[in-house]
Amino acid sequence: MSERQYAAHVGLSRGAIQKAKTAGRLVLHEDGSIDAAASDKRRLETTDPSKTRKAPAPKLKPVPEAAVAAVGDTLREQGLSAPAVGGGTTFLQAKTANEVLKAQERRIRLQKLKGELVDRARAETLMFWLARDERDAWVTWPARVAALMAAELGTETAAMQKVLEAHVRAHLEELAQPRIAL
Structure with a gap:
């Protein structure tokens, strides 16, 4: 040679x-x-x-399992193939997941700018006050209409108000059973 x-x-x-x-x-x-x-x-x-010169070993940082799982979840949400648990994620899969997440983030930001999305905490607060106002209106309703109903039926006003309040409170208790989890 x-x-x-x-x-x-x-x-x-x-x-x-x-x-x-x-x-x-x-x-x-x-x-x-x-x-x-x-x-x-x-x-x-x-x-x-x-x-002698040795080729430097690549310094790779370990990737947390949570990050790998998040990549798989993102890929599956988009209908793309995701690695099996513990099967390892390729660079291409991670890059694809990153691009998908960036696109989702941009879409959400655009929806906020257009006014299509609202702040969750603000929506929960508004729903709380709306529900409280509705409940208060129902609780005070028997006192407002008991005299009119008693006159139409020819019964005692206090008894009518007591019966109406009992039925309204029972109905409000039933309405309070389903809990909305956002």
Whole structure:
């Protein structure tokens, strides 16, 4: 092999091969070409391991399982194939999930700007006050109509109001049973 061919063979520069040749760490044929097999063996025996360059190991940070699970969830929500649990996520899948999340975030931001979305805390507060006003209206209704109903039926006003209040409170208790969970 020539110096260039041997340099490509071992992954070193031509200058490094020339230094090794000068230092006698290579086995040469009579015509000056390099005996690759014998030179590999001699270089291995004579080269100081502390002076060799090793390819740096890639420094990969571990990815939390929650992040990997979130990638899978996002992909599944969009109808795309997601890795099996513990199966590992490819870079392409993670990048696709990231792009999907960015698109969803932009869509939500646009809906907020258009006024199509409202703040959840504000909506819950408004619903609370609306429900309270409705309940208060029903609680005060028997006192307002008891006298009119008693006059139409020819009964005592206090008894009519007492019966109406009991039935309205029972009805409000029934209405309070289903809980809305947002």
